[in-house]
Amino acid sequence: MQRLKARFGDAFREASLDRKQAIALIAVEQLREISRYCRDEEKFDMLVDLTAVDWPKREKRFDVVLNLYSFAKNERLRLKAHAGENEPAPSVCEIWPAANWMERECYDMFGIVFEGHPNLTRILLPDEWQGHPLRKDYDILKQDTDWVRENLGIESGQ
């Protein structure tokens, strides 16, 4: 943690320890550099998970979360970066090829655009799908009641 702070001073926002897990909040523009540093210097050679969380009331609504693991040190690290609605995030595909499909899923579900991704298309939903389901304003209950009302003429029981 100290080393990260020292190296990337201004981009490094916050370090926290939540329930014994190391979390580092960083600036989204530096994501690629910090990732490269983590992989090369700190030996976090495996990207375990890359995902996002939507906090719609915040100014930069998305939290891009990377979970890293180091085989040598048997340690986990979480990198978080705030990204705004139309703000692209740098892709870490060239650092960890595992990120390929994970970033596509984030794009599919949240609409976060990853710059530098070789093939940023929808992965789980059909290509023609409109909308990004995991955003908090994508209301599935409302969709359900609307559809049932329109097509079946009754009230949905949800």
Place this chain on the structure above:
Amino acid sequence: MGHLIPPSIMPFVLPVVYAVVIVAVLPLLAGYIVLMERKVMADMQARLGPMRVGPHGLLQPIADAVKLLLKEDIIPDKADRLMFWFAPLVSVTMALLAYSALAIGPAFQIADLNIGLLFILAVSSLGIYGIVLGGWASNSHYSLLGALRSAAQLVSYETAAGLALISVLLLAGSLSMKDIVQAQSDQGVWFGFSVPFGFFIYLVGSIAETNRAPFDLPEAESELVAGYMTEYSGFRWSLYFLAEYANMVIVAGIATTLFLGGWLRPGARYHEHIPGTGIEWLDALPALLTLGVALYSLSLAPKQPVKIQKIVMVLVAVLCLGVAGILAGALFAPPAVMQGIHGAFWFMAKVFAYIYAFLWIRFTFPRYRFDQLMRLGWRFLIPLALVNVIGVGVAIVLRQQLAWGPIVSLIPTTLGTLGVAMFLAKDDAPTVAAHLVDGE
């Protein structure tokens, strides 16, 4: 009887009768071989197999046949209609035609050709046309590729199988099926025991020739390339199916004739008699076996849940009793008749044993990939078969020059071929799929 039929037709009567019998019986036989396969498969897989249609599934083939006949006949839109209709016919006709030279008993043969074996092999090879035409007629890219692959496999393995047969022919001295069995009787040993490698090569070659596992890549469902039979449905498909099983029986028939002594009784030199009678134990065996089967079915009959199944079981028992009766009665008939009837029994028993070996192998081994299959045929079996032929030639020289006995003369052959086989088998070539391991 002789005065009723004009002499010019007389020679044709018996063969025509045999032919009609074979053509009538064969679909039924093929159907029951399918049932046998399903039951054997189930047994090896720790389950029961067909049990509902008829007692223990005995009427299953009839149900299947009815279903296939009633199915809608679908022809792909752009298919070549004439070829589509013609292709299965070729397969079936060739398969049936081969039966004409097959000798089931010393007198039970449609045509005693003096080139009997050659005829059968030639006709079986023509059956490959049925496959290629079927693939072509389907007008599907992948059906055609599947058919060509199948044809390539068949041709390669026929070469190996044919060479194995040649090694036996050298010992038999004739191509006529009857004479080959006679030679085994004269030499006192079945060729399968004296030339075991010939038998082994023929076994493998015949499995590949009939497109059975582990060589059934062109037919397998889990492979990507569609086989030649994909576009066929209903009756047309059943013709292909019939051809495949008829081929299996022919191939088993050839193996039995050449390697397993044809209609000869196993233990031909064992003459122990049942005490008090002039009947040998081994001669009584067929009748006893069939009687045992009859009694067993009779004992199963009351346990069947449904009435019609009970009736069928009793009918089966009666049928077996009838056969037992014929076999027993033949014991007291003139020797020619006895040899004929018992010969047919032993022949069929050996054919079924050979087919059981097919089934056993099918359910034990995984499938070969096509390139591995071709490699096996060309780089292992054919060289081995050639060495075997040369070895048998050497054995014949030993017999003629040094007067070695029929069995002893072949021991050096077997040992030599064994050595070559072990040498060739070490060529365990890695799979052809070379991987770019260093990353893209």
Place this chain on the structure above:
Amino acid sequence: MGSGKSGNRERAVAAHNGHERMSNEHTIKTISGMDSVNATVLGADEIILNMGPQHPSTHGVLRVKLKLDGERVAGSECIIGYLHRGVEKIAEHRSYQQFAPYVDRMDYVAAVSNGLGYCEAVEKLLGTEAPPRARVVRTILTELQRIASHLLWLGTHALDIGALTPVFYCFREREEILKIFEKYCGARLTTHAFRIGGLQYETYDGFEEDTRRFCNDFAHKIDEYETLLTENRIWVGRTKGVGILNAADAIALGVTGPVLRASGVKWDLRKALPYAAYDQYEFDIPTRGTGDTYDRYVVRMEEMRQSRRICLQAIENIPTGPIMARIGKVLKPPPGEVYHSIEAPKGELGYYIVSDGTTQPYRVRVRPPSFINLQAFDKMAKGSLIADVVAIIGTIDIVLGEVDR
């Protein structure tokens, strides 16, 4: 917010890593359930073969587009999402306990492991731990589930390669395990065996005897399967050298589980970051060097043996005590987040749960091992023959429920 219709669609395919475009336009024609492409001429240099969503060997609804150069695979693309059910979105509308049954439905072949991961993740969020008895019983059930999952994998993989018999033997053994589950929690497949905080049901009378009997029988059953397959020349010929993935690639692609161990990386979450009761038991981690299909087969066979070993050790000594921790009926974890992962039969199954202090989770992210392992398919399949593709898909051991969630 519309709903698009998925189905046969035409599009030019962009190659996976490059940006070359295929010159042929592709129409899709159906032959007996398999989609195939009308390439222009037999001699076309590269054609695209579509292993459609319905196919006997894709273990679920998976669509694979193979770019073929003759018989060799030059590139591939996996199209998934046919089984996407929006589990993560549903989680935001359910309470923590209500969401637990949904978790079983992801990797439906190994439901108990999914449940273990989720319950432990929520327990971590709450800051509690299940009591010792619950932890040990959880371990036993999870290891039995690992054996069951591997058995299913073995049967279907062997079936794809053409061995028709092992699948029946494997299912016969699996049946015994499912009977134990049924006696324990009433369900065979989607068990919901664990609750947040521990277990709901006590072990039934005869649980130890059943498990012991199964473990004792199982040893020579595995030997049976090995006799049929391990030394069989045809099996070895079909699996050795097929689908090689080296260790560096595996780590870079985030691959975990038996696939990673077969590539040479000796790592198992049960030893590295132990959870449940795994630190109390002795077991080995099977590892092999090359990372081909044969190695993955050997690793999984050995894992079954080790699971059996763990079960036997665990049954000897199930501690007495409560089976449920003292947590309220209404769960309101303090705001925060947690990432907890376990070694599921398929790989590292992780749960990233974000809580905002209410009874419903704010975000549940499932890190699906099959999804991430499937990314490695392209690397493994490049350069192999078409006939090997089926073997490679089988050897990664994917369950589409988990890939798509």
